Amino acid sequence: xxxxxxxxxxAGTYTEEAALRHDASAELQAFSTIAAVGxxxxxxxxxxxxxxxxxxxxxxxxxxxxxxxxQPGLSICKEIVLPIDHYLMAKPGTRLDNVQVVYxxxxxxxxxxxxxxxxLPKAHQMASLSTVEAVVDMKASKVPAAAIAPRxxxxxxxxxxxxxxxxxxxxxxxxxxxxxxxxxxxTGKDKTSICFSFDQDAPSLLYHALxxxxxxxxxxxxxxxxxxxxxxxxxxxLIDCDGHRTDPPVAAALAGLAxxxxxxxxxxxxxxxxS
Numbered sequence: 001x002x003x004x005x006x007x008x009x010x011a012g013t014y015t016e017e018a019a020l021r022h023d024a025s026a027e028l029q030a031f032s033t034i035a036a037v038g039x040x041x042x043x044x045x046x047x048x049x050x051x052x053x054x055x056x057x058x059x060x061x062x063x064x065x066x067x068x069x070x071q072p073g074l075s076i077c078k079e080i081v082l083p084i085d086h087y088l089m090a091k092p093g094t095r096l097d098n099v100q101v102v103y104x105x106x107x108x109x110x111x112x113x114x115x116x117x118x119x120l121p122k123a124h125q126m127a128s129l130s131t132v133e134a135v136v137d138m139k140a141s142k143v144p145a146a147a148i149a150p151r152x153x154x155x156x157x158x159x160x161x162x163x164x165x166x167x168x169x170x171x172x173x174x175x176x177x178x179x180x181x182x183x184x185x186x187t188g189k190d191k192t193s194i195c196f197s198f199d200q201d202a203p204s205l206l207y208h209a210l211x212x213x214x215x216x217x218x219x220x221x222x223x224x225x226x227x228x229x230x231x232x233x234x235x236x237x238l239i240d241c242d243g244h245r246t247d248p249p250v251a252a253a254l255a256g257l258a259x260x261x262x263x264x265x266x267x268x269x270x271x272x273x274x275s
Contacts, residue, residue, distance in 0.1 A: 006031050006040040006049040012132040012153040018080045018176040019050040032129060034063040035071075041179045042073035049179040055084070056173045057111045064177070065226055068267045069195050069236055076193055076268030078178035085172075086112055088163035089154045090146040091139060096162050099123050101141055103134035104148035112148055112166040119163070120146075135159060175273070183245075183268035190244040191221065192269040194254070197228060197236045199262035206237065212256040213241055216249040236263075244269040 007019040009030025019028055029046055031037045037049040053064045068074060086108055090099065102109070102116060103126045109116070116125065123146075128134035131149040135157045138147035146162065147153075154161050184190070198205050213220055222240035243250040245266050258264045 003027070003048065004029060004046040006037045006046040008034050008037055008051050008130070010130065010132050012135075012150060012156045013130050014082060014084060014150055014174060015050055015052055015176060017150065017152075018052075018082055018174075021082070022048075022050060022078065022080055022178055034061070034067055038067045038071045038074055038179060041181065042071060044181075047180065048077070050080070050176055051179065052107075052174050053079075053177045054175040055107060055111065056171055057167070057169055058107050060224060061107070062226065065238060068193075069226065069238075069265070073181055074179050075181065075183040075266075076177045076270050077180040077182065077184045078270050079191070079273045080176045080178070081173055081273045082176065083173050084111070084167060085151070085164065086148050086166040087151050087154065087161050088146050088148055088166055089135060089138070089157075089159045089161050090144070092160050094144055094146065094160070094162065096120075096146075098144040099146045100143045101126055101138075101145040102148065103128045103137040103141075103145060105129070105131050105134065108134075108148045111168060111172055114168040115163075115166040132156070178270075183266075184270040186244040186246055186269070187271045189272050189274070190242075190247075190269050191240055191272045192243060192245050192250055193238070193240050193267040194257075194265065195236050195238045195267060196257060196261040196264040197234070198260075201233070205260070209237070209257055209260055212253040212260075213239075215256070216253045218243055218249055218253055238267075242272075 003026040005026040008015040040046045041049040134147040138145045219242040225235040228234045
């Protein structure tokens, strides 16, 4: 039986491309929200799920971070990094200078901000649920409209590409993660993602927490925070560090952090992406 993989859909999105790159032989199932992908995995409807977590231009995908923080029974077991090339598409016969509305996912609109300000300064920007849903919204528009989406979306929906490579930087890449009910065994070239918080606010709390990793010579690849959504000024900190959670130095650092934090959750250990 083929592996079942949920992905943040619909078909034609960059997330589907990441899922295909992860396992082209799997049975792919599209879900309309990131939360629904997480629920499909944790409930056993699918074996794994693929969601975006970070873009090189616009930063973290907060829906995915919040899912990992709050949803039990989920672990990151793999990461996939894809270059993102945005295309502008429209119904056949539409000219670029006639476009009045541009649809896309908010992340894609933000990644193409300079192009839109330069080439379509008078066009209204409208958010869609996904880059492919943007094509559906564009086709339903009563005024001349365009959509920013992956190239495959033009083939799926029979529309014309009127511009390409819209992103503000040629180094536009998105990092996706594969979610499962368990993380990945050690490979020797791993990364571990964690989140933690404190039940009080005091000087040097974060300093001493990060010092656990410095003490064991562990490189921190990423540090950021999200609000707890319980009290203004209280945060959950998220860290990506080199190494597997079972590696002795990482295990020691996590044990030291656990003694300081009121909440510590290992989001998963998994192989570092190698392009």
